[in-house]
Amino acid sequence: EPEVTQTPSHQVTQMGQEVILRCVPISNHLYFYWYRQILGQKVEFLVSFYNNEISEKSEIFDDQFSVERPDGSNFTLKIRSTKLEDSAMYFCASLDGMNTEAFFGQGTRLTVV
Amino acid sequence: AQKVTQAQTEISVVEKEDVTLDCVYETRDTTYYLFWYKQPPSGELVFLIRRNSFDEQNEISGRYSWNFQKSTSSFNFTITASQVVDSAVYFCALSENNAGNMLTFGGGTRLMVKP
Numbered sequence: 001e002p003e004v005t006q007t008p009s010h011q012v013t014q015m016g017q018e019v020i021l022r023c024v025p026i027s028n029h030l031y032f033y034w035y036r037q038i039l040g041q042k043v044e045f046l047v048s049f050y051n052n053e054i055s056e057k058s059e060i061f062d063d064q065f066s067v068e069r070p071d072g073s074n075f076t077l078k079i080r081s082t083k084l085e086d087s088a089m090y091f092c093a094s095l096d097g098m099n100t101e102a103f104f105g106q107g108t109r110l111t112v113v
Numbered sequence: 114a115q116k117v118t119q120a121q122t123e124i125s126v127v128e129k130e131d132v133t134l135d136c137v138y139e140t141r142d143t144t145y146y147l148f149w150y151k152q153p154p155s156g157e158l159v160f161l162i163r164r165n166s167f168d169e170q171n172e173i174s175g176r177y178s179w180n181f182q183k184s185t186s187s188f189n190f191t192i193t194a195s196q197v198v199d200s201a202v203y204f205c206a207l208s209e210n211n212a213g214n215m216l217t218f219g220g221g222t223r224l225m226v227k228p
Contacts, residue, residue: 031214033214033215033216035216041220042204042218042219042220042221043158043204043206043216043218044218045215045216045217048214048215056215089156091158093216095214100163100214101148101160101163102148102160102214102216103160104150104157104158104160105157106155106156106157107156107157107158109156
């Protein structure tokens with residue numbers, strides 16, 4: 001069964017460093033998302049991406065964040081200068097069409113120290 | 114603005130008991146979609162069900178059943194004869210038709226099933 005793959009599963013980084021979280025969505029999917037879950041809290045929407053551009057973003061997704069689909073298969077989330085409060089589980093999701101179910105990756109746990 | 118409320122933060126039951134997880138939502142859209150996801154201790158999000166706002170039929174899948182009531186804006190989830198493997202955090206989520214499939218999640222309910 002096709003699945004969304006995220007790497008790495010866990011990343012530890014020092015405050016102020018840049019990190020790139022990688023996702024490989026399901027191959028025929030058209031809509032891509034990043035969500036964040038701070039430990040013990042709810043899952044929060046960060047950004048959606050369609051047709052090679054951001055379609056929606058939340059207040060969390062400030063200038064420190066960016067997304068890219070560099071090669072037609074990977075979908076990346078970059079945090080330019082990490083802060084302690086960026087520590088969270090980051091989930092990538094993809095959909096094949098409007099209003100279908102979102103397939104989530106297994107998540108990347110980011111720890112900023 | 115859309116909002117999902119899961120009032121029960123934590124529920125503890127003994128194996129074989131039935132348990133209902135509550136979900137109440139708010140939306141101004143007439144077309145929307147409701148979801149339940151399971152997050153086991155390993156952390157991934159597992160899709161359980163998707164329902165559109167025009168389909169109020171209750172659904173049963175094995176030990177799982179869902180009760181959608183537009184009149185009370187609720188989409189409750191019942192596990193019959195719970196098992197230890199059902200222990201997880203369960204999230205209810207809402208997607209509005211005009212919001213580009215963005216999911217708004219509730220705060221989650223942690224279900225602990227004891228042997």
